[in-house]
Amino acid sequence: MKIKTLLIFLLFSVNSFAQMPQEWPYEIGKKLDNHFYELSMKYKLVKSISNRGDIKNINLFVDPYNSGSDDGGDDFPEWDHKAIIQVNDYYYEFLIGKSYPNGSYDLRIDDIVGLKKRSEIIVNSGCHSDGGCLDETFIIFNHENGPISVIKLDMFHEFESNIKTGEIILTNSMLYSEKSDSCYSISQSYKLSKYSIVKTKTFFKKRKVECVG
DSSP states (O other): OOOHHHHHHHHHHHHHHSSSOOBBEEEEEEEOOHHHHHHHHHEEEEEEEETTTTTEEEEEEEEEESSOOSSOTSSSOOEEEEEEEEEEEEEEEEEEOOOOOSOOOOOEOOTTTTSSSOOOEEEEEOSOOOOSSOEEEEEEEOSSSSOOOEEESSHHHHHHHTTTTTEEEEEEEEEEEETEEEEEEEEEEEEEEESEEEEEEEEEEEEEEEEEO
């Protein structure tokens, strides 16, 4: 009887966990250390913001030399550069694209859900290719206590605030389906979680679009 009860409990627990909303994958920033100070001395400070709401300091440092992702020939511009962003007492390392040929990286502070409760740091990586701007968007969450957390939106290129529900709507500009040989645009609503965002049932829209490329 005890074994049967235990099995039922385990099955219920697994099923409940499977139905729990999963957070968007995130990374935790590191506390300022010698590694940060060494890099910040070598890299170029390209953006600095002070005293914006609950954020005392934001500094974006970019390595002026390319990361070596390309072969360095004349036919291949230097795409990726190592970068490091400091938010108060924490930092995060990532790659940023060179502003060539039709875009550039940028950094701004925004309240992504429109509730005026807190603000996030939004970093667009800029172009990683000349065959269309393959960019990435990083959202950096500054927490009242503890380190920063970072999510990367490498498939969703547009987002807007849903002020009425306190959510963010992410839009994937193009998804290709081999089964139907068609391309689609998908919009999905998310809400803020402790360190990231979580998918909700408030809004979902899928529409057919013209395939490009």
